[in-house]
Amino acid sequence: MSYQVVHSTFGRYRIRIPQLAHDSDFASKLKALVESLVFVTEVRINAQASSLIVSYQDNFCSTTALEKFVSCIQAAADCVEISLTEFLLEGEDLKPEVNQWKDLGFPALSLTLALLAAPLELPPLIVILAIAGAATPWFNRAADSLLNQHQPNIDLLDSAWMTMQTVQGQFIAPALKTVLVEVRRTLRGNTTQTREEQSFNLLNELDRYVWVELEGEEQQIHISNLQQGDRMIVKSGEMILVDGIVVDGYGLIDTQNLTGNSTPIVCSEGQDVFASSILLEGRLCVLVNRIGLNTRAGLAALLAELAPVHDTKIGAFQAEFVTNAILPTLALGGTIYLMTGNIGAAISPYQFDFGSGIPISISTTVLQALIYAVRHGIYIRSGGILEALAHIDAIVFDIDVLALDSPETMEAIAILQSQNIDIYLVSGVPESIALDVATQLGVHPHYVCAEVPFTQKINLIRGLQHQGKTVAFVGDGEDEAVRLACAHVSISFAKTSQIPDPTTDVVILEDDLRGVTHAIAIAKRAMEIIYENTATIVIPNLFMQIGGGMFLGVNPVYNVIVNNGTAFVAEFLNGSRPLFETNFLPPLKSSSQRISQGKSNGKALKQGELAKRLGVSSQSLTSKRLKPEFPIWTQARDPEGIAWNFDPVAKRYRHSPA
Known part of the structure; x- marks a missing residue:
């Protein structure tokens, strides 16, 4: 059984399984098997994206979780009866957490007790136990990394810092850290869930019945039966479900779902329209170009679902730097303590927490850039490709x-x-x-x-x-x-209405060469934001941890605020702001748009007539007529050196007179 882990984080896996796209029985069996695992909190299957999305308790070993999921995949594929008890784990007291905000329970309690400890003269043991409970996820992740991956992770530094602060009687700082980090994790989880729900809802919207014009009559068919070149009727109040060009009618459309621009635009014959736009008033006849996942909106939803953002070199360098810096940082703290005897100064470097804020801000910015690009007619396959584009x-x-x-x-x-x-x-x-x-x-x-x-x-x-x-x-x-x-980067133009070959890195959805310049501009802007986010996190943290914590003895509460505050700014404010001002990049022009805007009054030939003139088969014209190089191809074969264009509206071949 073929599968691929496309994204993973603590408490969540997204696994791509091609069989999900066409085998509903396999999908049902797999969903039932995964749901039977007691540590799993949520299971979703997106057949259109061939994805299995599993959320599980983040205090459970990630390696063991993946092994269980793979076992379920193999079992469902083999169609054998599996005893569910083989997948049940010891520890029936593990409770699925449906609401992520519940994760704030222990952290909020620990912070409350830490703030009231002195005024109410609470026993220190009660506060310590509350902080220990709130910090349990850190301890579990640190242990999981050491025992199963045989290497330390950033949670080891956090665990050591919180332990030493608590031992010193500094209760507020570690308790505040658990609250702020959990708030960020919860907001991040809610944002991801909202984005995925929006993508799922959009994909559902792109799967319905539509009105089409067939042989002069209006008929209703399922959108899956639409083909390139069909004429779809869109009435007032309906969502446009295809990418295409208006061949008849007039209307006012809302493109906010796709472009984010809330100002409605007037649309008439010869203009391009895109899926997810809503016709506020009027009536349009749209010549279909792309449907479903092949539309700009569909590709954007697919990118949002798969989130191919974790293959950047800057992300890999940051991860390697953090991994290699953990043991030296521990050693630095020990050295400072031996030299000064000041445990506060010794553990201050342990808050060099660049292991969460930076990679998260990178992924946030990269995903935003990928979705922004495809909504503007440029499909960029992954974050690594986006990064390479910026350096072309x-x-x-x-x-x-x-x-x-x-x-x-x-x-x-x-x-x-x-x-x-x-x-x-x-x-x-x-x-x-x-x-x-x-x-x-x-x-x-x-x-x-x-x-x-x-x-x-x-x-x-x-x-x-x-x-x-x-x-x-x-x-x-x-x-x-x-x-x-x-x-380093392969770029091509969309030759058909289908999703581009996955081996191509960048696909310009229209035959407009400015798509190349747009792709580079988007990539460079995204990298600028990533560098800004890195500076936002690194510079204040270095000043606070080195200057404030190690030399000036600043209260560790301020360290916690700076550490989490900068990460919050990078992830939720700077990393998610618009890449460009409105209309910074001019819209790309499709071949259909150019044909309809400037039709020639010259000779128009049927397909058979042009095939005979060029000395080629009719099938050759069908396969090449929508390609951007078609005029050059025909000019080389025409006895008079005439370049021909295909008019999809009239279904004729035209040329411009000399």
């Missing part, structure tokens, strides 16, 4: 994908060159044609490779990488997979 300094273009008659192409190349990004052109066309294209785009002739096999193109990419450049490749074609595998 060389782009290799396959000439065949460049729409040379589009002003957006010229604009995109100029923007990239203004950012000191080297532009290279590769193609199998004759050198004279390639050099003409380079001249038209303002690319130096030395940066052109023409009439070369794909292996030489690979060598070009590898040569640039050898020079220390971060290389992106923008291309398409039969040898695309080989070439894309060599670049």
